[in-house]
Amino acid sequence: AQSVTQLGSHVSVSEGALVLLRCNYSSSVPPYLFWYVQYPNQGLQLLLKYTTGATLVKGINGFEAEFKKSETSFHLTKPSAHMSDAAEYFCAVRNAPTTGANNLFFGTGTRLTVIP
C-alpha cells in the first residue's frame, strides 16, 4: 500500500529565504509523485509532478522537486520565498499505470508561512 509522510505540519520562512518542504513515500515500486498547493477555501493546484525521466522536476511559481529513489523522497524546494507562497502544500503519490490502483494518496499537508 502507498503512504506519504510530510515532515513538519508547519514551516515558517522569511521572505527571500529558501523553502524546503519534505515528503517521503513508501512504495514497493517507483510511483508517480505530485506536489499540490492549496490556498484558503480553494481546491488543489498542481505545482509539479514526477512520472519518469529526469529526477529533478521544475514546476510553476519557481518550485522544483527531486525524486530520490534511494531515499524514497520527493522534497519540494524554492530558492527564495515570496509572500504569495504562503499556503498549504500537499505531497501525493500514485502507482504507475499497470502496477496497481491508480488513485492518489495524500500526505497530511504542510502549512507554509512566509514572514515579511
Add this chain to the structure above:
Amino acid sequence: GAVVSQHPSRVICKSGTSVKIECRSLDFQATTMFWYRQFPKKSLMLMATSNEGSKATYEQGVEKDKFLINHASLTLSTLTVTSAHPEDSSFYICSARLAGGNEQFFGPGTRLTVL
C-alpha cells in the same frame, strides 16, 4: 485547459435535508472522477471513485447510501449527501481524470455546513 468546476461553492442546510454537489469537467471528457473530503487542517480523504456509466467504488468506511454518487456523463458527476447531519460539515473536493491520463484536475471545492 483542463478546468474542473464545482457547484455550489458554499452551501448551508438544515439537518435532515439532502444536498447535491455538482462536479463538471469544462473542457475535457473525464472518464474517471474522484470525490474527496477534507476536514479542517487535515489532508484529503478519498471517498469514492466513479467511472462514467458505472457504479462508484467507495473507500472503506464511506457509507454509499449516505453519499450518493452519480456519473451519468463524461463531463458531470454529482455527490448527494442524504439526510445531512452536522458531522457531515466539511470541504468536499472533486477531481477528474482523462482516460489513460496520469493527472487529476481538481475542482475548487464545496464548503458544506449543516446546521
